Amino acid sequence: MSIKENLEKIKKTIPEDVTLVAVSKTKPTEAILEAYHSGHRIFGENKIQEMAEKHAALPKDILWHMIGHVQRNKVKYMAPFVNLIHGVDSYKLLQEINKQAKKNNRAINCLLQIKIAAEDTKFGLNSTEALQILQHDTFKTLNNIQVVGVMGMATFTNNTTQVTQEFKTLKTVFNQLKQVHADLNIISMGMSGDYELAIQCGSNMIRVGSSIFGARN
Helix, strand or coil: CCHHHHHHHHHHHCCCCCEEEEECCCCCHHHHHHHHHCCCCEEEECCHHHHHHHHHHCCCCCEEEECCCCCHHHHHHHCCCCCEEEEECCHHHHHHHHHHHHHCCCCEEEEEEECCCCCCCCCCECHHHHHHHHCCCCHHHCCCEEEEEEEECCCCCCCHHHHHHHHHHHHHHHHHHHCCCCCCCEEECCCCCCHHHHHHCCCCEEEECHHHHCCCC
16 A cells, blocks of 8 residues: 555544654655655654754655654754654753754744653653653743643553553543643554554554554665
């Protein structure tokens, strides 16, 4: 099936209020353009420099999402254009994003990455650390960022009971955080193999790569 057909197939299976992020990491600009010409506009990358190069080469109405781990010293490269940063896992990173957004005279939307997986390789905050960020003394002075939701990655396993539990944990954390920060409205969870389950558990933003573009190179 073509990229266009894959996109159409997925969009038929998800509710209208769920945002589809087409994960284009490692994919060439031709593949992104094929998705773009079929009407898709939201793409996710996990390396800042690769995303910056693609942003320079591709249509400017694309909304770029940074879905990978973010190093503070690289924020400046995406600050002029990034639409949403999924992986905010520290207050220092939030401060750096705010600083670079201010330099570019814009506000950048961010998600707090919550660690829900059993794997040590996954980054993220626990619910207490996330709460501390939102209640930090100087949080309200960060005028060039907007924390608009949470993101989580489930354990890479075929155990759907475990994955369901992890997704439900993220929904619970979201509900807790929303009580102190009413601006939260995004729950980013679910990928090619488990997005339908994620949606059942409350996700309204899914990150899908291989089901659109084929297996990663």
